[in-house]
Amino acid sequence: MISRTDPARRGDGLSPTDPRLIGDPLEFIAADHLRIRAMCGELDRLAGAAHVTADEAAAMLSFLTEELPLLVADEDEDLLPLLMRRSTPEDDMPRLKVRLDQEHARINANLPEVIDSFETLAETGGAISDLMVYRLGDFAGQIRRHLILENAVMLPFARLRLTRSDLETLTRRMLARRGLDRMMERDDAQ
Ligand SMILES: [Fe+2]
Numbered sequence: 001m002i003s004r005t006d007p008a009r010r011g012d013g014l015s016p017t018d019p020r021l022i023g024d025p026l027e028f029i030a031a032d033h034l035r036i037r038a039m040c041g042e043l044d045r046l047a048g049a050a051h052v053t054a055d056e057a058a059a060m061l062s063f064l065t066e067e068l069p070l071l072v073a074d075e076d077e078d079l080l081p082l083l084m085r086r087s088t089p090e091d092d093m094p095r096l097k098v099r100l101d102q103e104h105a106r107i108n109a110n111l112p113e114v115i116d117s118f119e120t121l122a123e124t125g126g127a128i129s130d131l132m133v134y135r136l137g138d139f140a141g142q143i144r145r146h147l148i149l150e151n152a153v154m155l156p157f158a159r160l161r162l163t164r165s166d167l168e169t170l171t172r173r174m175l176a177r178r179g180l181d182r183m184m185e186r187d188d189a190q
Helices: 019-023 025-047 054-086 093-124 130-161 164-177 181-189
Strands: none
Touching (some): 019 025, 025 130, 025 164, 054 093, 054 164, 093 130
C-alpha cells in the first residue's frame, strides 16, 4: 500500500517531528522513526567526539526525555493493541507483539542511564567517558535494530489492517498524549 503523503513532509529528522502529521498517525510514526534514526546517528557521533558541548548534550537530553518516551507509548498503548484487535491469525501478530514489547521494555530500562549520562554534560559540556561510549553505542544499535523490525513488519501491517475509525482513535490518543487535544478543540471552535 502506497502512502499518499509526500515523503518530503516527513522531514530530515533534524528537528522534532511536526505534530500536524498526527492527523495521519501512521505517517507521523514513520516520520518519528526517521527522527529517531537521525538521533541514533547523533548518539554515535557524540560517542566518538573528544568533547561534547552543553548545547549538544541538552538537545540530546530533550530528545531522550521528551520525544522518545512519547513514541514508545504511542506504539505500546495504542498502535499495538489496535493491531492485535484487527490482525488475522495468519499475521502471527501475538508473536510480533511479544518481541516488540520486550524491545520496548529493554529501551525503557536502558533509557535512564543514557539520560543520566547527558544530565551533567547538558550543564557544563565536557568529555565523554569510556563507559558512556559503550552505553551510547549499545543503545543506538539496539534502537536501530528495533526500528528495522517496526518499519519492515509493524507499519506495513498497520497500514493494511487498521480501519479508518482505528486511525481516528490513534490520532485522538496521540494528540491527548501530547496535550494537543484541547488545543485542537479550541481551533475547531474558532
Ligand atoms: Fe517502537
